[in-house]
Amino acid sequence: MGSKWRKGCFSDIAIITMGQSPKGTDCNNLENGIPLLNGPTEFSDWHPYPIQFTTDPKKYAEEGDLLFCVRGSTTGRMNWAEQKYAIGRGIASFRHRLGKEYHAYLRALVEYKLPILLQSATGSTFPNVSRTQLLELEIDVPFGEAALAISRIIDSLDKKIYLNQQTNQTLEQMAQTLFKSWFVDFDPVFDNILCNANYQLENLPADFPDELRPKAKQRLTAPQNNPEKTSIEREKNGNKAFPSEFEFNEQLGWIPKGWEDGSFEKVADALSGYAFKGKDFSVDGYAVIKIKNISTDRTVSIFDVNRIPPEIGISASRFLLSDGDIIMAMTGAGSVGRFGVIASESNEPYYLNQRVCKLSPKLKNGIPFLFAALNKTGVEEGIFKGAQGSGQPNISANGILATKLLVPNVKSIELFNTLLMEAFNQKITLRKESYTLTKLRDTLLPKLISGELQVSSLRTSGEKTA
Structure with missing residues (x-):
């Protein structure tokens, strides 16, 4: 620790607001009211892309606040609030007592202390970070x-x-x-x-x-x-x-x-992912891309991945992903139809997991059109409507390709x-x-x-x- 630092608590430097969820009857996806965040589903690399709104907000995050997930397997994920949000119970907001100039330091500090927070979180299968844990988090506070x-x-x-x-x-x-x-x-x-x-x-x-x-x-x-x-x-x-x-x-x-009243089958091929077994996963090795890695901003996160040994990857070479590949979620309410584009780090190998589909253009160098067609308003909703199952909707690769498209x-x-x-x-x-x-x-x-x-x-x- 630096010589001009002192011991303190997170509450010494941060104002913390814990979220509170409004009633379901006061929520909508019609952009009526203030944008609502309940968890990290709407998070991107920087700020959220809200999909829910509420007419009766209970707690707020102000513009410039640091958004922090406090519940579930995504506890610790962060984003910046680029506007005022209503925040549900899965989210807390932080702001530095000295102003926005210190917010980058605030986030850096939270990232540094995150392992301690996660270790102290209550609940083994569904961890929670409480307001008290945040307020009393011990930190080293620099002077001047x-x-x-x-x-x-x-x-x-x-x-x-x-x-x-x-x-x-x-x-x-x-x-x-x-x-x-x-x-x-x-x-x-x-x-x-x-x-x-x-x-x-x-x-x-x-x-x-x-x-x-x-x-x-x-x-x-x-x-x-x-x-x-x-x-x-x-x-x-x-x-x-x-x-x-x-x-x-x-x-x-x-x-x-x-032009043809057709479907995506006319312009794309689809490949469903490989069913890796639980025992295949390890700490080191090649990354496996799952539904959780597909963000709402059409990107694919590569920092929170499971891994497989190289020998397992050899047997699954057909499911190796490349830069620019488009992948889509095939399972889950709020996930089916969500897609993103692969961009690797240092050309590291990535593999396609089950219930994720790779969509490849039939035409050479055809990725731009396929991406734009999938990104057209209403297409993702159309794919979701084609999914089967009320509790856990699923769609097949053929079901995705059957989605209507003017070709x-x-x-x-x-x-x-x-x-x-x-x-x-x-x-x-x-x-x-x-x-x-x-x-x-x-x-x-x-x-x-x-x-x-x-x-x-x-x-x-x-x-x-x-």
Whole structure:
């Protein structure tokens, strides 16, 4: 411990709020009320993605608070509150008494003391951390500016990790925006039709559907459909990868000509995971990816994994996962249909566990389209509805592939994949970089919190060495 540190309790530096769950009748998933967190299901690498709301919140976490799971097998998992939340009994919130500048230090301290907290948690199969245990947790409190300096060091690493996450979210949003434009709103098809009509609504074919004319009129305002452009420029607007007509489908209404009212079976193959036995798992070896590793933000956590010896992995080589693979949960209420993308740490081997499915595109380099199609609004809910069983819903690999999908022509899918492949690969690269930063952070953290490494020997961002 550093020479200028003193013994104290967590309550000396932290304000703790224990969650309290509202009544079920006051909860909804219609975004009515304040977002509600009951546990880590909604957690991502940084902040939650709420799926429940309540009109009668009991306890709150304020923006900037540290969220901490206090119940069950996920006790100790943490996230930042990027907005005000109602918190149920599975969550506690922490904030530093000196303000948000110290919150990175607060989280680092909790991470450092987490093994002690978990050891003291009551309940062997369903551990709980009480308010008293948190308040009375013994800590070493640095004097002066040491805590702030530690906070700034950890915060600089955390913010880089967060920036990577934000960049990935932006790339994903861009991909979904393009997917919606092309394969939901059919913008390129309208553009082709307008190009053929010399950008004059009166030149549209006589049999052009009346219900599509408002959308055609709207598309005239798009920059690429400027009627002042030369005829050569207009020709460039016509995208040959897309049709120039619509046709009527009994189930879907007007769809681009040649597109199919089909299912994911047309664009993907599915592989169910391997049934590893309990005796196969060990402390060391290759990682096995389970349902619990699939996050709601479409990523796959690789830090809380079971492992198998290499010799077991050899016999299960068919279930070896690679960077960019899409995997999906096949079992569990709130889990069925949830999917994420594999990004390995140092190219470590990962294996697919039972009740998790790997979805592979039929087209070469077809991951961007498959990911965007799965990420389309309503698809995950559709997969969940196809699951069987009321208490513990399950779906088969074939059941996932049977989920309905409007299947575009191959050329349009290939064009989408070509445009988005680089962005998809960049997401994998940034996630791998975050793993490296996380390792550095986790190496520094115990040395800083214990005082083994003096902050005076480190240069914090924007400051001179103390």
